[in-house]
Each structure stands twice: as C-alpha cells, then as structure tokens.
Amino acid sequence: MLYIIVCDDEQKQKDMIMNKISKLTINREYIIKGFEDADEMVEECSKLNGEFIFIIDIVLKNQQDGIKTAKIINEKFKQSIHIYITSYLNRVTDIFNTDPCYFIYKPELDLRLHQAINKAVYLLDSKKKKIVFHSGSDEIVILVDKIYSIERIKRYSLIHCEDKTFKVKENFQQIYEQLPQCFEQCHRCYIVNFQKVKMHTKNDFILANNSLIPISRNYKNQITEKFQIFLSKEV
Incomplete structure (x- = not known):
C-alpha cells in the first residue's frame, strides 16, 4: 500500500493539502494521513507496512525541523520519497542535503502538487x-536506484554503485537503453545518474559518493541542457 503522509503544524494547512491530494488522479491505490507533529508522524508511520510519500513543511513548531525530520525518514523508511513544502524561501539551499523529490512553494501549491506526487510515484x-547483468558465469541483479554511473572499458561495462563496482559483459549502449530518464550519457565512455549528482562543474559531475564523472566536449552543451531540465523538475 502507498501512504501519502502530510506533516504541517498548522491544522488548516494540513487539512487543505490533504483535501487537494484526495481530488488528484494518481495511478496507485493510496491512503492519506496527516500529522501536525513530526515525532508523532515518524512513530506512527513506523507501525505501517508499505511505501511512503512524505510531504513535509520545512518550518515546524516546538523546535522541530522538517529537514532534520527528512534525514530521519531517509534512515527509517527505505521505500519512501519526500517532498518539501513551505511558505519561506530562506532555507532552500539546505534541502538538497536530504535528496528531496520536489520542493513546493506554498503559493504555487495548486500548480506543483500533482506534478510532485506523480514524480514521487515514478521514483518509487x-x-x-532491476536489471540483470552477467559477469563471468554469474548473474548479477542490481536495483537501478543503486547505480551511480556506468563506464565503458573496451568490451566490458563497469557498473559503479555507492561503494562497489561490477564488471559486466553487457554492451554499454544496450544498458543505456534499459535505464530510466534520470540517466544520461555525458561522455563516449560514461553514463551518469542525475539523481546522484552533488555538483556540476564545467567539465565534470561530482556524485554523492565523491566520484568524478567527466563531461566530454562533444556532449557538453546537450548534457548541460538536460541537467538543467532535470533540476527544473526537482523544484
């Protein structure tokens, strides 16, 4: 079951958001739950079994903090996506430390909400x-979400995950065709997962595990444009 969880310390705001969600067409069966206290939300959701989309206000009462709560969510709920929502823009630069699916500025709620939830469902x-790879006589099954980048080495491909690399027989181009839209080729020998990018420089992508992925001159203009489009859908 998919649970869509709204956490906003103002009851009227929480109820309004829940009401708007209930009127959306979402390609999943789901249950909506609302909380005004972040600690209570984490405790109660820990009792549930399913996937979660958390919609969290960044600024909460009683010294609670939506960004700190999102860090707890990332640790406790592996099958979850979180969306930030706020009336304040002064902490926007802090939100990307927790890898949010989307950021909604409350005055733009009607414009952004449906798109944000659809994206969260897609990411879940x-x-x-999963993709099945072959290494020697072994089959290796890897969750796509765990892949940071892919590298071509002669006739082989290297699948780089957070802390492990797999050398597989599959053709570089064939792998690329199986990947979702957040993967893009940025070099003749490299494919990068935009969701794992921590920093984009003129000539490289720096990933969340601090690995460096080069951008070749032939791909520079188109990969920069694609990355900007990706980022525009993140907020």
Whole structure:
C-alpha cells in the first residue's frame, strides 16, 4: 500500500493539502494521513507496512525541523520519497542535503502538487526496477536506484554503485537503453545518474559518493541542457 503522509503544524494547512491530494488522479491505490507533529508522524508511520510519500513543511513548531525530520525518514523508511513544502524561501539551499523529490512553494501549491506526487510515484517505481547483468558465469541483479554511473572499458561495462563496482559483459549502449530518464550519457565512455549528482562543474559531475564523472566536449552543451531540465523538475 502507498501512504501519502502530510506533516504541517498548522491544522488548516494540513487539512487543505490533504483535501487537494484526495481530488488528484494518481495511478496507485493510496491512503492519506496527516500529522501536525513530526515525532508523532515518524512513530506512527513506523507501525505501517508499505511505501511512503512524505510531504513535509520545512518550518515546524516546538523546535522541530522538517529537514532534520527528512534525514530521519531517509534512515527509517527505505521505500519512501519526500517532498518539501513551505511558505519561506530562506532555507532552500539546505534541502538538497536530504535528496528531496520536489520542493513546493506554498503559493504555487495548486500548480506543483500533482506534478510532485506523480514524480514521487515514478521514483518509487524506479527504486524497484532491476536489471540483470552477467559477469563471468554469474548473474548479477542490481536495483537501478543503486547505480551511480556506468563506464565503458573496451568490451566490458563497469557498473559503479555507492561503494562497489561490477564488471559486466553487457554492451554499454544496450544498458543505456534499459535505464530510466534520470540517466544520461555525458561522455563516449560514461553514463551518469542525475539523481546522484552533488555538483556540476564545467567539465565534470561530482556524485554523492565523491566520484568524478567527466563531461566530454562533444556532449557538453546537450548534457548541460538536460541537467538543467532535470533540476527544473526537482523544484
């Protein structure tokens, strides 16, 4: 079951957001729950079994903090996506430390909400997508969400995950065709997962595990444009 969880310390705001969600067409069966206290939300959701989309206000009462809560969510709920929502823009630069799916400025709620939830559902589905690779006589099954980048070395491909690399027989181009839209080729020998990018420089992508992925001159203009489009959908 998919649970869509709204956490906003103002009851009227929380109820309004829940009401808007209930009127959306979402390609999943789901249950909406609302909380005004972040600690209570984490405790109660820990009793549930399913996937979660958390919609969290960044600024909460009683010294609670939506960004700190998102860090707890990332640790406790592996099958979850979180969306930030706020009336304040002064902490926007802090939100990307927790890898949010989307950021909604409350005055733009009607414009952004449906798109944000659809993206969250898509990302949850992507987390479950697997690809079977072959290494020697072994089959290796890797969750797509765990892949940071892919590198071509002669006739082989290297699948780089957070802390492990797999050398597989599959053709570089064939792998690329199986990947979701957040993967893009940025070099003749490299494919990068935009969701794992921590920093984009003129000539490289720096990933969340601090690995460096080069951008070749031939790909520079188009990969920069694609990355900007990706980022525009993140907020």
